[in-house]
Amino acid sequence: MSGKPIVPLVEYEMASDEVRAVYDDIMATRKSDWINNFWKVLAHDPPHLRRTWESLKEIMGLGGALDPLTKEMIYIAVSVTNGCEYCTYSHTASARAKGMTDAQLMELLAVTGKANETNRLANALRPPVDVQFEPRG
Amino acid sequence: MSGKPIVPLVEYEMASDEVRAVYDDIMATRKSDWINNFWKVLAHDPPHLRRTWESLKEIMGLGGALDPLTKEMIYIAVSVTNGCEYCTYSHTASARAKGMTDAQLMELLAVTGKANETNRLANALRPPVDVQFEPRG
Amino acid sequence: MSGKPIVPLVEYEMASDEVRAVYDDIMATRKSDWINNFWKVLAHDPPHLRRTWESLKEIMGLGGALDPLTKEMIYIAVSVTNGCEYCTYSHTASARAKGMTDAQLMELLAVTGKANETNRLANALRPPVDVQFEPRG
Amino acid sequence: MSGKPIVPLVEYEMASDEVRAVYDDIMATRKSDWINNFWKVLAHDPPHLRRTWESLKEIMGLGGALDPLTKEMIYIAVSVTNGCEYCTYSHTASARAKGMTDAQLMELLAVTGKANETNRLANALRPPVDVQFEPRG
Amino acid sequence: MSGKPIVPLVEYEMASDEVRAVYDDIMATRKSDWINNFWKVLAHDPPHLRRTWESLKEIMGLGGALDPLTKEMIYIAVSVTNGCEYCTYSHTASARAKGMTDAQLMELLAVTGKANETNRLANALRPPVDVQFEPRG
């Protein structure tokens, strides 16, 4: 393995105004004083950086139908299913910062593991969808 | 597409005592009077049927660190990420039976979609894991 | 299989003004007079509908570093790798509407298949990343 | 993580004539003087090495319906979707050697990310395939 | 869902000589008198058809280090993990034709399911690779 990012990290000091505006909003929203490396690589495409951050802020924040910790745990479940190393470390850290206990993490993973198992049993044996499961309407 | 299951459905009437014992426990646990097709195909391997049901009952039930609805939503996130059709229909139906609203479903999917997107951006650009995200201990 | 959508299709006639504004922009951008079913299910979450459409319009359109047909072909490669049925039909149709020939489709699929094969050979045999492949900078 | 390959690298010096013939063709085709590690692990199965190289040469080369750079970019999109680290480094390097700019890379990844997102929204909401998208013939 | 193939089936009667030569070899190798639909869609790219068939014949046949039934079962495990419907039906049928019993199928699926589960537990918890598991050499 290499360990080097595919594009250099765009540090705050060398960033354009467009990128700095996003970095500033990330830090203000999170009440933190640093930017994690995911954004520093995405910054090579400033409009994509801005769109991705704004969508994420809107989706992951307060005021929706799900609380922020539940959403971080769903993020972990997906990242683990896809095997994304960076995302597993970063979203586990975020979920812990939002109060996730180790007991909750382990139970989340038990569910994630079991879903990955039964997904394949259904893929393999091809049971017809029961009429009771059909959506109404 | 075919639509036929890979092995015939094992209906209650023709099931062995070992299989019926599992079917009875499924219905008693769920307070329902029918068995969904997933179990009817799995019943061709009775010990596997029993193990899968018992694990699932233990993992998905009450009394853990996460509530049952949160766990059903995690199940949906994984099933959708893997593209399992049967599992998407069955776990969406289960989550709705446990009170999931359409607003919660749509928000869960916004998170699931975004995680699948950013997982690939991280896979592609390979940002190093920030030291702030490293697990303690 | 069921064939029914998980949530009802939101047809133009019953859509809210917020949804209609997105539908109108989709039709104007595409110079077409109909809305495909993907948007009609996403419309149950109007802000998500709007964000998804606006990102897609910005990413897939003219004026970027890649031409629109190349981008549709990349979309097909990903959809096929993930096994998404709806996306395979819809993006193949879009790419054909933008001029993709059957020869181009078949060659795109030869590449996609080969990448899926060699990805697993590399996952399995774990060759170290050659220093010649390390990103500069 | 280990970092060691699962089987030792077969260096040119210790390679059989059958393997050397493939190595020689790789270097001649690429006008280079080295062999990357992917081939050195695959060389433990000489017929598989030969078949894989010959298919890849035929598929990825000049003279097809798609130009070689477009094909490298499709390879990146698939490798990133699958999370293959070696393939991401090697095909990004190859695409850059064929002229891919950072702007093209970032746009390719925006498309890849968005496809991974919308694939899951379609998997989840199960919109029926529109009749307008049905293949003719 | 649509159910229509993306490109029309190339039937023997309308096939070019190049395609017929492959079809004839498929039927001769399998001692059968029909061609399954996978080859009939791939036939739109005759060199790709030929290469894919010849690789598959070489890999899946007699005389290797693994017997043909074991190889069909590995094919099922992969197809089920990827959720490929056509491949699941076709390779299950092929494995049965080579003698796979339902008990073998169910055990293969128990292993496949369990591997999919523990893969995600390892992806999530990131245990270091034990030195005892490091490849020699």
Place this chain on the structure above:
Amino acid sequence: MSGKPIVPLVEYEMASDEVRAVYDDIMATRKSDWINNFWKVLAHDPPHLRRTWESLKEIMGLGGALDPLTKEMIYIAVSVTNGCEYCTYSHTASARAKGMTDAQLMELLAVTGKANETNRLANALRPPVDVQFEPRG
């Protein structure tokens, strides 16, 4: 990348009696004197540790319809398809301990690679399932 596990390793010395009972059974079953790191991270959820080990012991052991080496090879095929690094190292080591030769490994990977390729060709071209492949009954 980080390389640190998400939760600390639970070593035998600090383990609870419940965890030690599982560790003892793992070592007795395998006739070994050490525990690999996968179990040491799973030990943070002792009932999950026990369930996972007991299922795995039952599924992977002697006395089933498939021999233990075949099952380890299926495990490798799945782990490689999913890109699980830890699982690839650990199950390759297990399979070698059970007698897998390098020739068998390379042939298993040729099949796994080819299945991943043809799965995508079928996902893309959507051939209808042939009636000859439909399950009986």
